[in-house]
Amino acid sequence: MAKIFNAIIVAIIVCCLKCSDGSVCISEDACNCQINANSRIDLKQISPNVLFDSDSSGNSFYFWGCRDGTQNITVNGTVKPFTGSLIWANATEGKPLGFSKEIRFNLHDEKEKFYEIVYKDGENVKASVHLVCTLEDTFIKILIANSTNPQLALGSPHACVITEKSGLSTGSVLLLIFFISFGAYFVGGILILYFMRGARGLETIPNVDFWRSLPGLVKDGIIFLFSGCSASSITTPETYDRI
Ligand SMILES: *[C@@H]1O[C@H](CO)[C@@H](O)[C@H](O)[C@H]1NC(C)=O
Numbered sequence: 001m002a003k004i005f006n007a008i009i010v011a012i013i014v015c016c017l018k019c020s021d022g023s024v025c026i027s028e029d030a031c032n033c034q035i036n037a038n039s040r041i042d043l044k045q046i047s048p049n050v051l052f053d054s055d056s057s058g059n060s061f062y063f064w065g066c067r068d069g070t071q072n073i074t075v076n077g078t079v080k081p082f083t084g085s086l087i088w089a090n091a092t093e094g095k096p097l098g099f100s101k102e103i104r105f106n107l108h109d110e111k112e113k114f115y116e117i118v119y120k121d122g123e124n125v126k127a128s129v130h131l132v133c134t135l136e137d138t139f140i141k142i143l144i145a146n147s148t149n150p151q152l153a154l155g156s157p158h159a160c161v162i163t164e165k166s167g168l169s170t171g172s173v174l175l176l177i178f179f180i181s182f183g184a185y186f187v188g189g190i191l192i193l194y195f196m197r198g199a200r201g202l203e204t205i206p207n208v209d210f211w212r213s214l215p216g217l218v219k220d221g222i223i224f225l226f227s228g229c230s231a232s233s234i235t236t237p238e239t240y241d242r243i
Pocket residue numbers: 070071072081
């Protein structure tokens with residue numbers, strides 16, 4: 001019986017350690033990643049329109065979120081359609097920097113729990129977009145406008161980590177496990193004593209002597225506490241036995 005209890009306690013501890021490791025965001029698709037059982041990031045509703053930013057050297061970035069969109073851009077005097085999730089252009093050239101199928105979620109800053117999405121072509125990172133949780137505004141901002149590996153920041157309420165309350169808190173789950181184990185201990189113990197030892201009546205209760213003495217022990221404990229911890233106050237048969 002003790003071995004089963006040990007196994008259950010070890011299982012609970014392992015489970016708790018696993019659940020609290022909530023830093024990595026595992027990509028589920030282009031829009032979603034799962035941090036742990038209760039928290040995730042969902043970029044699906046970022047913006048119905050393309051987000052745009054440009055800098056003083058003439059670099060323009062068009063961001064469609066976690067989907068691919070088509071943008072008509074004037075490059076070198078002619079209007080051209082460009083399709084992608086992140087598109088870069090200047091006055092003479094333009095190209096898609098990344099597609100939605102290349103999006104991966106990353107923990108950018110371990111300490112600050114700062115996430116980013118990167119466009120990955122194999123192991124090669126083509127562009128990074130840092131996720132900045134904002135209250136209202138949705139925007140894209142150029143941090144480093146390099147057409148080979150640019151860094152951008154996406155500010156959006158939809159870039160925040162969503163934390164959902166699960167139906168049961170860890171505490172109540174532990175309590176539930178405790179009571180279930182307790183019930184299993186009694187039922188299992190009674191069955192074993194009844195069928196294997198041939199016990200009948202009260203004798204089928206596992207450790208019946210302990211449970212019988214429990215009210216007395218509790219009473220002793222309380223009297224002991226309230227009498228200023230003096231041993232002479234305890235007057236049950238057990239204390240006489242000890243003396
Ligand atoms: C881009 O240009 C084409 C041809 O001029 C046009 O049919 C299309 O609707 C335009 N798309 C957008 C998103 O403006």
